[in-house]
Every structure is written in C-alpha cells, then in structure tokens.
Amino acid sequence: MDTDAAANIPHKGVIVGVVPGQSPRLLREGARYAKLFQAPLVVLHVDVMRFVTYEDPDGYVGSTPVDLGAAAAESELALVHADASAVLAGSGVDWSVHQLVGDPALAIKHAADKSDARLIVVGTRKRGLGESIREFFTGSVAARLAHRQQRPILVVPLGEPASDDEELWPES
Template identity: 45%
Template structure:
C-alpha cells in the first residue's frame, strides 16, 4: 500500500473513491486505477461492512465501528480486512497509482457517499451486480449501490460492468 498522507493540509487534493469487496473480479480496481492515473488522482479504496455500525468518524473518513450483533465472534475485529488489503495490493501495486484504504460501516451507498463528501472525491466508482444473479427489477434497483449513489449525492458515479451480457441475453433483473 502506498502512503496515504493528505496531499495538502486538511484534505486530499484529488481523490477518486472506489467501493471494494473481497473476491470480486479485478476489473473494477484496474479500471479505477487507470482513471486515477489518467486524472492524476489518488485512489481511495473503501470497503463497507454491513454487519457493523458507525460509532465515530476519523479525520481521514474511516470509521470506528461496532458489530450490530456483538455476540458474533468473527465480527469483533475492527479495521480493514488484511486479506482484502492484500488483494488490493496485488492488483494495484504494479499500476504505480497512489492508493489507500478506508473501512466503513452501515448501508453502502450512504457510507460511500459520506466518505466521498469528506474527501471531496471527484467521483465514485463501483462495480455492477453479477449477471448470473436473477432478481426482479424492483429488487435490482432497490439493492443497487450505484442507483442509490446516483440519487443521493452530486458527484459522478462510474459503474464498471463485471459480467456484461450480450444483446440477446437476459439482463440481471429479468
């Protein structure tokens, strides 16, 4: 991971925020890195833990959080998942792009939107749902982080297709 010291006192000069999840295809990170390099921006990789809630926000936009169910032993640890950090390092290390990680908690679109405001991010990048998931249209739009982001804040949202379908294939919500 590269140094994540603010580029100027009190904040980050030029940031692109990307939502990350473990075990997802590399396409989102690689596309985000290419765009960050082209625009001369730092890439901030944020993971939102749905099983936690925010107790306190730190100056860098990361959060101190607690598990929603404190009896679940696997949720006792706070901080960025080391396995996910290693996955990000594997993908972004060779790109030469300056990057850092942030741990967030709660509802993904709200958490990512808030962090984007805190960092004054130029844009937010997320990936699509896998094409193999078959849900109704209403469920697709209700659960789409990109749709929620596009309606809850003012900055651009770039959606990277993870499994594009051909013209004659059913869409994920069909």
C-alpha cells in the first residue's frame, strides 16, 4: 500500500472515490469529466480499516490498522484496480489508482487539496437497512465533502432510484 499516495496523485485531476464492486457508472462518469477537462482521472480508494497516526512535513503518512489481522486493504486495492481496468480500457483517459487511509471524506478532501483537483466524483450509498445504519453513524461521504471543501462535487446516483411511494428502508 502506498502510504504517501496523496503526494503522488496527479495535479489538477478528476478524483473518483470508489469502493470494490461499486457500479461501473461511477468510473464512467469520472472518465467522461476527465476527458471534458482534459485532465487525468484519479481512482481513489480509502482503506477505512487503517487510520493516520502522523504525517511528516515531507508528506510521508504513518498509519496503523484498526484490526491488526486485517490484510483486506491490499485485496481491496487489487479489486479496485481490476474494476478500473475493466471499465476504463479503451476510454482514452489517462488514469491511475491510489489508496489512502482513514476517514473517506477527510482523505479525499486532503488528496484534492494536495493535488488541486478540478472535480471530486462520488457515488450514493447502496440502498438497504444496513447501509442506512452505517451512514447514520458515519455520515454521508458526499454530504461531508460538500461541507468541508471548496471544490465542485459530482454525486452520481447508483442503482435504481426509489419511487415516491416506495419505502426507503425495506424490512427485508
């Protein structure tokens, strides 16, 4: 894992915050805007199982795992890279994958600030009770980004939208 990933992110790119297995629509929208801006596409995954312990003035970031047995970060990064390769092949966009650690909203904001990103692209959460509970405790990454930084944010709806008379949190 690249612990100094924020320092290596291309300048003035379009940042797309992703998780493994997320809808390919998110990467396609990010690539579309990167092409419009003639900017590199930065596919960014944040490992929430690690947290930042310190950051040196030269940009090195020290981190510690929440669970010392967690080796999932490298496999998640590999999945993100595979997803990006599949979706972005032949797109004509210069893209790269990076992994940061900690709180997703703060990590994405930090990366956007350091790289002077043109745009941040994130998706909506999955529908369902479990995701609603998680969002209740951790907050929406898109909403937290919108309140903490000055860059434009594109929030891409993922999945099928709920109809006006459909329950947002079905019991099943």
